[in-house]
Amino acid sequence: xxxxxxxxxxxxxxxxxxxxxxxxxxxxxxxxxxxxxxxxxxxxxxxxxxxxxxxxxxxxxxxxxxxxxxxxxxxxxxxxxxxxxxxxxxxxxxxxxxxxxxxxxxxxxxxxxxxx
Amino acid sequence: xxxxxxxxxxxxxxxxxxxxxxxxxxxxxxxxxxxxxxxxxxxxxxxxxxxxxxxxxxxxxxxxxxxxxxxxxxxxxxxxxxxxxxxxxxxxxxxxxxxxxxxxxxxxxxxxxx
Numbered sequence: 001x002x003x004x005x006x007x008x009x010x011x012x013x014x015x016x017x018x019x020x021x022x023x024x025x026x027x028x029x030x031x032x033x034x035x036x037x038x039x040x041x042x043x044x045x046x047x048x049x050x051x052x053x054x055x056x057x058x059x060x061x062x063x064x065x066x067x068x069x070x071x072x073x074x075x076x077x078x079x080x081x082x083x084x085x086x087x088x089x090x091x092x093x094x095x096x097x098x099x100x101x102x103x104x105x106x107x108x109x110x111x112x113x114x115x116x
Numbered sequence: 117x118x119x120x121x122x123x124x125x126x127x128x129x130x131x132x133x134x135x136x137x138x139x140x141x142x143x144x145x146x147x148x149x150x151x152x153x154x155x156x157x158x159x160x161x162x163x164x165x166x167x168x169x170x171x172x173x174x175x176x177x178x179x180x181x182x183x184x185x186x187x188x189x190x191x192x193x194x195x196x197x198x199x200x201x202x203x204x205x206x207x208x209x210x211x212x213x214x215x216x217x218x219x220x221x222x223x224x225x226x227x228x229x230x
Contacts, residue, residue, distance in 0.1 A: 106158030
């Protein structure tokens with residue numbers, strides 16, 4: 001069965017620090033997608049990124065970057081120069097075996113607290 | 117473009133009662149998925165509806181049921197409520213097709229069972 005592990009329960013940083021959120025996954029699929037979502041205090045999950053297993057090229061989008069390594073089954077997420085507004089719960093997810101991205105298995109989440 | 121909306125925002129029910137939660141999908145989306153998120157945990161997939169039929173179900177008992185309407189809106193019904201059903205219920209819409217695609221989530225309904 002698919003499994004997503006986010007070992008970091010909670011991380012606290014001071015504004016402007018860089019922070020990396022770890023995600024380790026398990027799947028028997030040869031092709032699959034991975035996702036990151038953000039859940040601010042309002043409760044609504046916000047889509048951040050989708051990556052497919054064909055492409056291990058790291059991606060940067062503004063202050064966000066993702067490091068996907070198939071060899072270690074990791075899909076880590078880094079926020080550069082963190083801001084207070086980044087405070088939220090971050091979830092890593094992948095679809096059930098053989099499924100696409102609209103049914104997801106989520107990790108337990110990492111609470112990020114950014115202090116001013 | 118209208119986002120995903122859910123109603124009600126909060127709900128308090130008594131054990132044994134029944135509850136109906138509602139979700140309107142984002143414009144242009146034809147698939148609705150429901151998730152249960154217990155406090156401090158990640159969301160868990162309940163089921164998905166596409167073309168008004170259930171299209172996949174997670175590890176939830178039959179007392180969790182749903183509907184999808186021709187306008188792609190959806191309802192989640194829970195019968196014989198139990199205390200453990202207290203959670204945030206999230207609805208997500210997406211466009212069914214090949215390849216992966218992101219889901220857009222609503223703000224959720226906070227259900228408290230006493």
